[in-house]
Amino acid sequence: xxxxxxxxxxxxxxxxxxxxxxxxxxxxxxxxxxxxxxxxxxxxxxxxxxxxxxxxxxxxxxxxxxxxxxxxxxxxxxxxxxxxxxxxxxxxxxxxxxxxxxxxxxxxxxxxxxxxxxxxxxxxxxxxxxxxxxxxxxxxxxxx
Amino acid sequence: xxxxxxxxxxxxxxxxxxxxxxxxxxxxxxxxxxxxxxxxxxxxxxxxxxxxxxxxxxxxxxxxxxxxxxxxxxxxxxxxxxxxxxxxxxxxxxxxxxxxxxxxxxxxxxxxxxxxxxxxxxxxxxxxxxxxxxxxxxxxxxxxxxxxxxxxxxxxxxxxxxxxxxxxxxxxxxxxxxxxxxxxxxxxxxxxxxxxxxxxxxxxxxxxxxxxxxxxxxxxxxxxxxxxxxxxxxxxxxxxxxxxxxxxxxxxxxxxxxxxxxxxxxxxxxxxxxxxxxxxxxxxxxxxxxxxxxxxxxxxxxxxxxxxxxxxxxxxxxxxxxxxxxxxxxxxxxxxxxxxxxxxxxxxxxxxxxxxxxxxxxxxxxxxxxxxxxxxxxxxxxxxxxxxxxxxxxx
Amino acid sequence: xxxxxxxxxxxxxxxxxxxxxxxxxxxxxxxxxxxxxxxxxxxxxxxxxxxxxxxxxxxxxxxxxxxxxxxxxxxxxxxxxxxxxxxxxxxxxxxxxxxxxxxxxxxxxxxxxxxxxxxxxxxxxxxxxxxxxxxxxxxxxxxxxxxxxxxxxxx
Numbered sequence: 067x068x069x070x071x072x073x074x075x076x077x078x079x080x081x082x083x084x085x086x087x088x089x090x091x092x093x094x095x096x097x098x099x100x101x102x103x104x105x106x107x108x109x110x111x112x113x114x115x116x117x118x119x120x121x122x123x124x125x126x127x128x129x130x131x132x133x134x135x136x137x138x139x140x141x142x143x144x145x146x147x148x149x150x151x152x153x154x155x156x157x158x159x160x161x162x163x164x165x166x167x168x169x170x171x172x173x174x175x176x177x178x179x180x181x182x183x184x185x186x187x188x189x190x191x192x193x194x195x196x197x198x199x200x201x202x203x204x205x206x207x208x209x210x
Numbered sequence: 211x212x213x214x215x216x217x218x219x220x221x222x223x224x225x226x227x228x229x230x231x232x233x234x235x236x237x238x239x240x241x242x243x244x245x246x247x248x249x250x251x252x253x254x255x256x257x258x259x260x261x262x263x264x265x266x267x268x269x270x271x272x273x274x275x276x277x278x279x280x281x282x283x284x285x286x287x288x289x290x291x292x293x294x295x296x297x298x299x300x301x302x303x304x305x306x307x308x309x310x311x312x313x314x315x316x317x318x319x320x321x322x323x324x325x326x327x328x329x330x331x332x333x334x335x336x337x338x339x340x341x342x343x344x345x346x347x348x349x350x351x352x353x354x355x356x357x358x359x360x361x362x363x364x365x366x367x368x369x370x371x372x373x374x375x376x377x378x379x380x381x382x383x384x385x386x387x388x389x390x391x392x393x394x395x396x397x398x399x400x401x402x403x404x405x406x407x408x409x410x411x412x413x414x415x416x417x418x419x420x421x422x423x424x425x426x427x428x429x430x431x432x433x434x435x436x437x438x439x440x441x442x443x444x445x446x447x448x449x450x451x452x453x454x455x456x457x458x459x460x461x462x463x464x465x466x467x468x469x470x471x472x473x474x475x476x477x478x479x480x481x482x483x484x485x486x487x488x489x490x491x492x493x494x495x496x497x498x499x500x501x502x503x504x505x506x507x508x509x510x511x512x513x514x515x516x517x518x519x520x521x522x523x524x525x526x527x528x529x530x531x532x533x534x535x536x537x538x539x540x541x542x543x544x545x546x547x548x549x550x551x552x553x554x555x556x557x558x559x560x561x562x563x564x565x566x567x568x569x570x571x572x573x574x575x576x577x578x579x580x581x582x583x584x585x586x587x588x589x590x591x592x593x594x595x596x597x598x599x600x601x602x603x604x605x
Numbered sequence: 606x607x608x609x610x611x612x613x614x615x616x617x618x619x620x621x622x623x624x625x626x627x628x629x630x631x632x633x634x635x636x637x638x639x640x641x642x643x644x645x646x647x648x649x650x651x652x653x654x655x656x657x658x659x660x661x662x663x664x665x666x667x668x669x670x671x672x673x674x675x676x677x678x679x680x681x682x683x684x685x686x687x688x689x690x691x692x693x694x695x696x697x698x699x700x701x702x703x704x705x706x707x708x709x710x711x712x713x714x715x716x717x718x719x720x721x722x723x724x725x726x727x728x729x730x731x732x733x734x735x736x737x738x739x740x741x742x743x744x745x746x747x748x749x750x751x752x753x754x755x756x757x758x759x760x
Contacts, residue, residue: 090276165254422708530662
């Protein structure tokens with residue numbers, strides 16, 4: 067367990083999931099790949115399949131149609147895996163909490179390890195958030 | 211022997227964000243039918259708006275779509291102002307135009323990057339998004355945020371453009387223009403892209419009118435409509451600029467329209483900064499009487515339409531929002547039928563569906579039950595480009 | 606064709622089938638018609654007068670439902686909205702306009718699922734936006750639908 071988590075914090079494979087967002091957050095995540103921020107230099111890579119992912123990065127306010135998909139993707143993610151929500155919508159559904167089509171906040175559907183707040187969070191915030199996650203994982207490793 | 215394969219275009223891919231679900235029916239390599247199921251993104255904004263007051267509604271409509279986040283508020287406040295003919299100070303009108311045109315450049319660059327990725331031109335993706343950062347810097351300086359600007363209010367704008375920011379904005383635009391020239395050359399003069407995009411996904415003028423297509427999708431098919439010129443709002447009738455149209459209606463024509471519009475936007479911003487008068491930025495309306503109002507604005511994707519009905523209280527009785535992609539999406543069916551599967555992603559991307567719902571594509575081959583995901587569909591598209599390059603003897 | 610010319614053309618063509626005309630400004634007008642005349646009016650405005658179909662919006666007026674069909678004439682920037690009142694909220698019906706223009710394809714599906722309006726002649730009224738497991742007969746944009754609020758004190 068400790069070995070895997072050690073590997074995990076060296077190079078994080080991120081799978082990005084949008085559960086019904088306005089796309090601002092998604093654009094900012096993609097922006098991290100571009101030359102100015104370039105998260106790949108930290109070993110952070112966006113992957114195309116949940117089966118390769120260490121981190122499930124969720125944006126959006128968990129639209130009802132996406133709830134089964136979110137649960138399914140979480141089950142498929144190889145453990146240990148971590149969930150990070152991105153943006154105000156990911157944290158609490160934000161402005162959309164009073165909508166008829168957003169049933170539950172993400173952290174009541176799947177367990178969440180880190181929140182990156184903002185609307186949308188800047189690319190610096192995503193890097194900061196992932197660094198905090200690495201810190202949390204390493205601290206857990208030291209404890210147990 | 212032909213077989214019908216169902217091609218569901220659905221859920222998640224790292225490069226595309228918006229969840230819609232398209233089912234393409236494929237015979238061999240050719241698309242013969244399309245069905246669409248959206249709703250993965252439906253957040254009930256119209257209902258939420260009825261429980262908020264007019265000032266709050268503007269913040270909600272900003273978040274309808276990430277890259278039309280200055281166009282929807284403009285249409286929304288204009289709808290409210292239309293109810294009782296509220297006049298907006300001159301300076302505010304110029305600021306509204308500047309905000310929208312900056313967003314237009316930002317959105318078209320974003321689109322150009324994505325289209326480049328689908329075609330296998332990852333350098334175009336990286337460079338277009340890198341130079342998009344210049345616009346994000348201007349936006350952050352002027353509005354405080356890279357997206358979701360919160361600039362609009364009923365009767366004016368919320369923040370002024372400071373005098374000391376103007377040279378900064380102009381210097382960033384100066385830096386951007388040669389990059390636009392480079393991207394324009396890279397895209398429009400490339401023979402492989404011409405072979406890839408010309409004649410692909412044609413939307414005829416008659417179909418564009420019948421589907422009531424909007425924005426660059428309509429203008430590329432020869433339909434000469436542009437809300438900024440036809441229903442002049444903000445400061446668009448106070449500056450000189452051109453509406454860009456093409457006639458072929460194919461993906462190449464849509465690309466040309468978007469690229470050339472960026473130059474017009476840069477020119478509009480400069481003229482607005484030069485001619486903007488001093489003065490108040492807010493006319494401070496106190497109440498909205500009962501009535502109905504309609505506001506329209508030209509988003510990067512086409513016309514945004516907002517209808518607001520008020521009963522004299524502080525909240526809208528009804529707030530109807532119509533984003534431009536709502537009218538453009540159905541044209542996908544028209545343009546992809548009869549085309550090959552490897553072109554399906556770029557044809558959908560050419561509509562610029564509020565930041566590419568093209569990830570929502572899966573191909574199921576009913577013959578051998580294999581499922582292709584969107585990555586593979588994009589790979590098909592990139593491979594087609596590679597084959598063309600080899601055929602034309604280009605590395 | 607400015608708004609007065611447009612309104613005159615419509616008035617002359619339809620005569621007493623027009624219930625009311627509200628010329629709100631030089632750019633906006635609202636015309637009330639009977640629901641049964643909607644296809645003829647839309648066909649005249651879209652095909653004969655050449656206006657562009659903008660969108661349709663339904664409103665719950667508590668004792669009735671109304672549908673507004675918005676049309677734009679771009680050369681002179683006028684927007685004409687056709688209003689049809691559906692008095693029977695329990696069983697609201699109106700003819701489909703998809704035979705006149707394909708651009709109404711999606712909006713009729715949306716109004717059907719969000720307001721419960723039946724569009725006669727449209728055989729593709731599958732849900733567009735709401736999830737498949739949304740209970741039938743529950744129309745979110747009607748005024749009697751109230752989004753349940755959660756009591757955060759209980760959590």
